[in-house]
Amino acid sequence: MKAFTYERPATVQEAAQLAADRPDARFIAGGTNLLDLMKLQIETPATLVDVNRLPLAKVEETSEGGLRIGALVRNADLAAHPRVRKDYAVLSRALLAGASGQLRNKATTAGNLLQRTRCYYFYDTAMPCNKREPGSGCAAIGGFNRIMAVLGTSDQCIATNPSDMNVAMRALDATVETMAPDGTTRAIPMADFHRLPGDTPQTETDLRKGEIITAVTLPKPVEGVHIYRKVRDRASYAFATISIAAVIAAEGAGKVRAARLAFGGLAHKPWRVAQAEEALVRTGSADTAADAVLKGARGYGANDFKIPLTRRTLRAVVAQATRT
Known part of the structure; x- marks a missing residue:
């Protein structure tokens, strides 16, 4: 070091x-x-x-009926918070699916937002990686890419965002609050906070120089069954091969009134497709929704299985939500 x-x-x-x-x-x-x-x-x-001594470790009610989560709220505390468990259960479940109890006791909300990829080649300084060293190449594209992305990729990078929390935050339409060095503040929709790799995979978020995350705000709760389904290689302490954060309001078997679907393990950022949610409501078919999610999906060899796995996992989530 x-x-x-x-x-x-x-x-x-x-x-x-x-x-x-x-x-x-x-x-x-x-x-x-x-x-x-x-x-x-x-x-x-x-x-x-x-930043540990800054006053950013509270979970507070908002005037709109939502929650404001301080940047320093620990993952374990957020998962156990009574209001989160009651009204934002998908977030609690996603947090509990991540890492280990010891890590959740230390990890923070802001740190989880900024968690960097677990790409094998990003972690191996002997290998080329455009994210770590721009212009050096992407070893994952022609290498062992089992955990890599199949959506939103570029010729520069096929890494994934590893966070479970981020997927749930995307499904809940969270907003990231920040402060700049001059004291001005911004509210960044979760949809815009993380970037796709494009030609600049080293730039992972919309944060500017010196800008610090102060909180994440959740809007008022929405009706529906909260599900976080994580497919991984072992039962604990493993990153998602694919995950789905879903809030689905159903009226019986195969009938969906409203849906929010966000996917992890598939892209450089939490993946959410409005057309997939609309298709699920319109048809009640998980396969039709999966068609919209997977539009443009591309495997790179060892990760080809993620495409049919996404379809099967979404079927299981919809079946669970619409079970009578």
């Missing part, structure tokens, strides 16, 4: 200013992803800005 300086700001704006002023600065809270990357010298920040 390379030497770095350490700062502990007293205010949110001071934290943002430090990150903007220092070269290669990184915010650190739980460190469950960043510290691993530093040990492997994939991330080599010159400055760590410790």
